[in-house]
Amino acid sequence: MWTALNLLMAVLCVAVALWLRPWRMLRGPLFTPALASLVLLPWLWLLPQKMPQGLQVQLSGACLLVLMLGWPLAVLVLAGIAAVVWVVGQAEPAAVLQQWVWTGLVPATLALGIGAVMRRWLPPNLFVYTLGRxxxxxxxxxxxxxxLLEGLQWLAGEPARDLSLVARWLMAWGDAFLTGMFGAIFVAFVPQWLATWSDQRYLQPPKP
Incomplete structure (x- = not known):
């Protein structure tokens, strides 16, 4: 069941991303962060395979990809990252598929939705972008x-793991720290690496 569900979600995300033709954005300055993500992020995703059994530290980087590349291109880059993890690592294809979906695609899609809500309801401010989004x-x-993953596993009758939600809560803040830090650095020094950033929107003077 899990493999079929994960495969369906992955195919749906990739189909929508391909329909939007995001590779056109690679002709500009986004080629560099996209290539860097393909080189660096697989090693972050391989970290759980290199740690002692029971100590599964997993960082995503998917939300940072959405900030840098936009959701459609981030989906394709995440597919490349998952492919590298499958080739280089020792995990089974089903495990890599689940990692791709729940560590990459789902957080990226949620980040897209959260960003849309913030753009709609919060003022266009530098701190709203860096601290908020x-x-x-x-x-x-x-x-x-x-x-969401824990809830689906519970509905499927899988046994609950002790402190799993606490661990996910703590790791979420680790991901938030990295994304917020790199987001602020890119805004200050290389804003052209952020597809979701706009000087006209976030640096405009407040309206009287």
């Missing part, structure tokens, strides 16, 4: 993804 938005997206 990059930091708090990432924490919410990653934790909600883990909470």
């Amino acid at each position: 990059a930091f708090l938005g990432t924490a919410a997206a990653v934790f909600l993804s883990g909470l």
Whole structure:
């Protein structure tokens, strides 16, 4: 059941992303962060395989990808990251598929939704982007993804793991710290690496 559900979600996300033709964005400055993500993030995703059994530290990076590349291109990059993890690592294909969906695609999609809500209801402010969308938005997206996975596993009758929600809560803040830090650095030094950033929107003077 899990493999079929994960495969369905992955195919749906990739189909929508391909329909939007995001590779056109690679002709500009986003080629560099996209390539860097394909090189660096697989090692972050391989970390649980390298740690002692029972100590599964998993960081996502998916929300940062959405900030940098936008959701459609982030989906395709996440597919490449999952492919590298499958080739280099020792995990079974079903485990890599689940990691791709629940560590990558679901947090990325939730981050897209949270970002849309913030753009709609919050003022276009620098701190709303860095502290709200990059930091708090990432924490919410990653934790909600883990909470949804735990809920589906409970509905499927799988045994609950001790302190799993506490661990997911703590790891969500770790992801939020990294995304918020890199988001603030990119805003300050290389804003062209952020597809979701706009000087006209976030740096405009307040209306009287």
